[in-house]
Amino acid sequence: MDRQLISNLAHADHPISAPVSDVNVRTLLDRAICGSSDRLLDLGCGQAEWSVRALSAHGGATAIGVDRSALALNSAGAAARRVGVADRLRLVEGDITEYRSEDKADVVLCVGAEYAFGGLLPTLTAAAxxxxxxxxxxxxxxxxxxxxxxxxxxxxxxxxDEYADLATTVERIVEAGWTPTYGHVSTRSEWDDYEWNWTGSLARWALDNRDHPDAATALAVSADHRDGWLRGYRGVAGFVVFVLRRTSVSPVQG
Structure with missing residues (x-):
């Protein structure tokens, strides 16, 4: 079964593809977006739910979302049309490590996609x-x-050593030349809600479409994921979203 299809189905009921609640998504976006005319770049946007919500809350902002999944981008476009922000959201299908834009962004969003760049520090470099x-x-x-x-x-x-604890992660970010101005560490409740939605959405699709050739596979993937979460990383793996600014900036030219 195609991984992009699995991800799209699994995020049907929790389009924010991270263990972050709606309330905390809104708070993080409000802390990150400083002006109504900000230009946003969403790297690894998936269904672009962060961007869609940002544009809904900030009337003059525009966004570009980049992702490799055509299925996710189709969902993103549909979501943007539903809330009336499609004219301010441009979706680009492609590799986020190869994406280049002529204009710099006021806000870069990269949530849960650091693996594409090879880890935390390369992601910070790419975002800069x-x-x-x-x-x-x-x-x-x-x-x-x-x-x-x-x-x-x-x-x-x-x-x-792929990841570190919160204090060490912050230390590495600061040493790389960034200053956190806000952050949110996902709670156990947020993680549980995310995982129940991930596994449950996929399982429900399989049970509602029993005759589909991928139904048995989807149900098995859901069960395997649930087992890995409950017997493996529940309470061990964490997730944090930072609002970061560079500690030093280039001098003004002129």
Whole structure:
């Protein structure tokens, strides 16, 4: 079963593809977007729910969303049309590591896509290349809430040093030349809500479409994911979204 289809189905009831509640999404966006005319760039946007909500709340803002999944971008376009912001959202299908834009963004969003750039530090470097000097980066990354065990590492498919605890993650960000101006660490409740929606949405689709050739696979994927969460990384893996600004900016020319 195609991974893009799995992801699209699994996020049907939780289009924010991260363990963050609606209230905290709104707070993070309000902290990141400084002006109504801000230009946003959403790297690895998926269904572009962050951008759609940002544009809905900030009438003059515009956004570009970049993702490899045509299915997710189709969903994003439909969501943008439903709330009347499609004219301010441009969707680009492609590799976020290769995307180039002529204009710098006032806000770059990269939530849960640091793996595409090869980790935290390369993501910060890539984001800086897209930002205005005094721009804002809304960055969502994985952390360890406690030392990962073998079961967690097997589910995530990463070495133990792929992520760090919150304090070390912040330290690395600061050493790379960024200053956090706000942040939100996902709660256990947010994680549980996200995982129940992920596994439940996929399972419901399979049960509602029993004759579909992918139904059995979807149900199995849902069960495997649920088992990996409950018996593996629940309470071990964490997620944090930062609002970041560069500590030093280029001098004004002129």
């Amino acid at each position: 290349g897209h930002l205005t000097d005094d721009g804002v980066l809304l960055l969502g990354v994985s952390i360890w809430e406690r030392e990962p065990d073998a079961a967690t590492l097997e589910v995530f498919g990463v070495p133990a």
